[in-house]
Amino acid sequence: MTTHEFLLTAWDWNPFVLAACVITLLLYGLSCRWKFSGKSFFFLAGLVLCFLALDSPVSLLARGTLFSAHMLQHLLLVLIVPPLLLMGLPGSGAHGQIPGRLLPWGNNPLIAWFSGVGAMWIWHVPALCDAAASNGSVHVLQTFSLLFLGVLFWRPIVSARKEDRLSPLAGIPYLFTACVACSLLGIWISFAPVGVCPVYMNPVDQLGILPMIRNGWGLTPIADQQIGGLLMWVPACLIYLGAIMVLLGRYYRRPIKEMEIKNARKK
Amino acid sequence: MKGTTSHPPSIEIFHAQKAGEGFFSWVATVDHKRIGILYLLTAFFFFGVGGLEALVMRVQLAKPNNTLLSPDAYNQLFTMHGTTMIFLVVMPTLIGLANYFVPLMIGARDMAFPRLNAMSYWFLPFGGLLLHFSLLAGGAPSVGWFSYAPLSETPFAPSPGVDYWILALFALGIGSISTSINLIATVLALRAPGMSIRRLPLFAWMVFVNSFLLIMALPALNAAIIMLFIDRQLEAHFFLPSHGGSAILWQHFFWTFGHPEVYIMVLPAFGIISEVIPVFARKPIFGYEFVAASTVAIAILSFGVWAHHMFAVGLGQPMDLFFAASSMMIAVPTGVKIFNWSATLWGGSIHLTTSMLFAVAFLLQFTLGGLSGVTFAVVPIDWQVTDTYYLVAHFHYVLFGGSFFGVFAGLYYWFPKMTGRLLSESIGKVHFWLTVIGFNMAFFVQHFLGLMGMTRRVYTYPDYPGWGLLNMVSTIGAFILGLSVLVLVWNMAVSLRRGTPAGDNPWNAWTLEWAASSPPAEHNFDQLPPIQGRRPLWDLAHPENPDEPEASGGEPESKRSDRNKTGMMCFIASEAFFFIMLLIAYIFYNFSQHPNPGAQWLNPLKTGIFTFCLLASSFTFWRAEKRLGAKDHTGFLVWLLATLALGGVFLVGQGMEYFELFLKGLRAGTNLFSASFFMVTGLHGLHVLVGLIWLLIVLGFALAGDFKTGKTESVKTMGFYWHFVDVVWIVVFTAIYLVGPVS
Structure with a gap:
């Protein structure tokens, strides 16, 4: 199989994923009466990336073949899809409060922090990582938990409702420490001379794609794991860093906005 | 200042006297x-x-x-x-x-x-x-x-x-x-x-x-x-x-x-x-x-x-x-x-x-x-x-x-x-x-x-x-x-x-x-x-x-942090990074390398008991702070002494463990396990020792009646350090005694 063929054919088209995405989109459209704003772009992007993470060739490779594909999926589901979805929600109205209602304790930043960091660490305990890569139902559980924990983690930073957010200067240590925790795991995975997720060391090649990966792409199991670790270490940290920059932007912008409001009131 | 008490000092004299001149004033x-x-x-x-x-x-x-x-x-x-x-x-x-x-x-x-x-x-x-x-x-x-x-x-x-x-x-x-x-x-x-x-x-x-x-x-x-x-x-x-x-x-x-x-x-x-x-x-x-x-x-x-x-x-x-x-x-x-x-x-x-x-x-x-x-x-x-x-x-x-x-x-x-x-x-x-x-x-x-x-x-x-x-x-x-x-x-x-x-x-x-x-x-x-x-x-x-014409009313004033707490938190952050580096070294040398003899002599149960003492000392210190907050000085002293005793017991326990390992011939230079083990636990022990000395100083101040005036920040600040040392030990204990060298 060539890479080209592989990329064209290796889509899951999993009906559940497809249905979930379509239904979420319908609900979103109905709730805002099909009037899309700039925010909706974030939501749509989140949905599309969620679909790609779960249905594209990445998903197929992540199920027991390539550790780096698993890591890409993992990072999409924890670090990218949840904040995009949250940013897409309208700030006011009933469904701006959905996350808050679902998670009464979710306002506690400590719990939120441990959710985000836990999502990284717990699913990379070798036994759990193996189980999720080889067992379908564990994989589903993993997917849901990652999205859920991701939403919990990002809510204090990007929640559409301003009341739910941490103050920008408190958000910076929140994100920075999460970045350190994530990097440490990434460093461990990159340098570990043993398989962090042993399944990926000797994948069962059901689809006949292993020759393409090993010879065509030149990915040995060790290089594959290194790339996985590095993905968690470097690009993931850039996401946290990007969020920190957003917070600083907000911090410096805020007084002007407050002043504008004040001035408007005076008039 | 003695010479100036009779006359109201002019500003210059005041400065000259306060700032002082000469070499020693700079030292x-x-x-x-x-x-x-x-x-x-x-x-x-x-x-x-x-x-x-x-x-x-x-x-x-x-x-x-x-x-x-x-x-x-x-x-x-x-x-x-x-x-x-x-x-x-x-x-x-x-x-x-x-x-x-x-x-x-x-x-x-x-x-x-x-x-x-x-x-x-x-x-x-x-x-x-x-x-x-x-x-x-x-x-x-x-x-x-x-x-x-x-x-x-x-x-x-x-x-x-x-x-x-x-x-x-x-x-x-x-x-x-x-x-x-x-x-x-x-x-x-x-x-x-x-x-x-x-x-x-x-x-x-x-x-x-x-x-x-x-x-x-x-x-x-x-x-x-x-x-x-x-x-x-x-x-x-x-x-x-x-x-x-x-x-x-x-x-x-x-x-x-x-x-x-x-x-x-x-x-x-x-x-x-x-x-x-x-x-x-x-x-x-x-x-x-x-x-x-x-x-x-x-x-x-x-x-x-x-x-x-x-x-x-x-x-x-x-x-x-x-x-x-x-x-x-x-x-x-x-x-x-x-x-x-x-x-x-x-x-x-x-x-x-x-x-x-x-x-x-x-x-x-x-x-x-x-x-x-x-x-x-x-x-x-x-x-x-x-x-x-x-x-x-x-x-x-x-x-x-x-x-x-x-x-x-x-x-x-x-x-x-x-x-x-x-x-x-x-x-x-x-x-x-x-x-x-x-x-x-x-x-x-x-x-x-x-x-x-x-x-x-x-x-x-x-x-x-x-x-x-x-x-x-x-x-x-x-x-x-x-x-x-x-x-x-x-x-x-x-x-x-x-x-x-x-x-x-x-x-x-x-x-x-x-x-x-x-x-x-x-x-x-x-x-x-x-x-x-x-x-x-x-x-x-x-x-x-003006640069910010709108701000004439002054912007909402954020509270200034407490300097003791901020300083201590920064110190703890720095120490945390230090211990993270040490633990990375420990993990690097002991997980996945060829197994080094020595780890099998560790006794998780015995050390676990001393660990319990150290963790209990965090609890007693917390009680001591509470008693101090309630202005109960006797209670404060009792809990403080208990903290000291428990911390001391932990150190004695570590000393005994080291002694046993020495008797079995384990030295820092024996192999990579012993070197990293003695380094991590030893440096942690050093921190406990510093904490104990610090506690003794707090005790001294307490006996001198310093905290009766309600100035208790130093106790709180010290508490952060003491709890931090305990948290570090939880991680160290887990990594060294519970997980142990993995090959």
Whole structure:
């Protein structure tokens, strides 16, 4: 199989994923009466990336073949899809409060922090990582938990409702420490001379794609794991860093906005 | 004060008496301005020392096959030159300026912890002496400023030079970390009313961000040099590949510190430039928010790029790729700053004072150094030019063309504030042009030498075509640079004797330090101007056109942090990074290596009981705090004593465990397990011991009745430390006793 063929054919088209995405989109459209704003772009992007993470060739490779594909999926589901979805929600109205209602304790930043960091660490305990890569139902559980924990983690930073957010200067240590925790795991995975997720060391090649990966792409199991670790270490940290920059932007912008409001009131 | 009680003292007498005169008043000072000056003077002295070392090396290199210096003397010289310039010159200079000006800029009376500040300073001469004492003790270190293992290990560096190098760096590190904690606490706790974080002068902001960088980067160095010290003194083999150790781990640890260190040495210089350029372009800085935010981006990214120092090691393609990308990325926030400074100049009415000349030269030269830095991010280029003079040229453009030019800009800008007298502009211009010409002559040609293949750190070179000429040019440049320093000394001497009095604000600058007298009174300000924007003195002079017209009502005042709590939290953060490094070392040596005998003798159950004691001591301390809060002093004393006893039991337990292991023949040098085990648990035990001593002091104060007045902050602050030590033990216990060596 060539890479080209592989990329064209290796889509899951999993009906559940497809249905979930379509239904979420319908609900979103109905709730805002099909009037899309700039925010909706974030939501749509989140949905599309969620679909790609779960249905594209990445998903197929992540199920027991390539550790780096698993890591890409993992990072999409924890670090990218949840904040995009949250940013897409309208700030006011009933469904701006959905996350808050679902998670009464979710306002506690400590719990939120441990959710985000836990999502990284717990699913990379070798036994759990193996189980999720080889067992379908564990994989589903993993997917849901990652999205859920991701939403919990990002809510204090990007929640559409301003009341739910941490103050920008408190958000910076929140994100920075999460970045350190994530990097440490990434460093461990990159340098570990043993398989962090042993399944990926000797994948069962059901689809006949292993020759393409090993010879065509030149990915040995060790290089594959290194790339996985590095993905968690470097690009993931850039996401946290990007969020920190957003917070600083907000911090410096805020007084002007407050002043504008004040001035408007005076008039 | 006794003599003045009968008469109401005039202000001058009051100052003279309080500030004191004479040598001892400087030794005993806790005034941030005097400490700042002490830092600057000490750094300037070592600048002379390091500079002379450089000149001797340049003489040796002036012609091919020169034999002025023996290879070993040359090795000692470049090691001492690098170590001196980095740890005894650039860092203390920037810290000295920060010490002097950050409190003034934020309208504070002094630093948050003046006595800690004095202690931090005295670690500098102490560290400098330790380093140079090696000359008397059998030769200076000769293994380069990054002391790569295994060259720095006993078999290859038997003289005690490296040991003094380690001790000196450790002492200097303590000083730097405590200053950083002090600066953070000062900025967070002591800002004047109206001085919100978003209004901080950029120098103060960058020093603030830089301090976080310091408290997180230095622990990596400390962990590494402690391991090297254990190797050298206790015959362990952490970094000796011949005995199963890893030389690469030294490089990783060193550069985990070393790359942030590059930014530690340049961020405050960025801050100086961000102060000088707007003042002499008569415009507010362009894009304050971008300059401020990009500083944070640089600080965070600087921890994620260290492996680009190790491309030649052979880390593997994935590693090289990712780090090449992240190394290139760090050029983006740095570039943002260059654009902001240039845009500040754009359309400004530029006053080319000496200070401004240095700032503009900084822009050009730092950009050159930055660009050659980006070329190192390209892996194949790095393989070609690493450890050649191209690299030497690169980092001198960053550290001399960048940091030092920034420092000189700051010196000409702030000297009148510190002494009350202006530096001569005409001598200053001579100084500037000699520096620019000398610097570029000395280092620009080294790019070519490097590309031609001349390697650094080799005491001489063969007579290849062009090499002799270029090296001679470089040597002449170095001597012009040396001459320029003499001109600076002359300028300062002239200024101090008969310089033009500066007045409070000679440059019509806008930040708060210029509202104080020159030199500032011991208490800094008689009265602070109102702070309603980023440029309080501009607002004061132009009430009709303030920077933030909307803010006249004052913005919502955020609460200032508690200085004790802030200081302790920063200390704990630094310690946490230290223990993370130690645990990484433990995991590295014990998980996945060939199993080392010794681990099977550990007794998790027995140690578990002592662990319980330590954790219980956290609980008893918490109870003690509660009792103190309820003003129940007897209860407080009882719980405090219980804490002491439980902590003591833990230490006794550790002693017994060590004794048993000793009897079984386990020493620090036995194998990698024993070395890392004794290191991690021993350093934790040391922290418990420090905590116990601290508790005894608290007990002493309590018995003396100090807490009856309701001043209980010190107990709370101590509590954070004690709980932290317990949390560390939970992690250590889990890693060593519960998970244990895995193979």
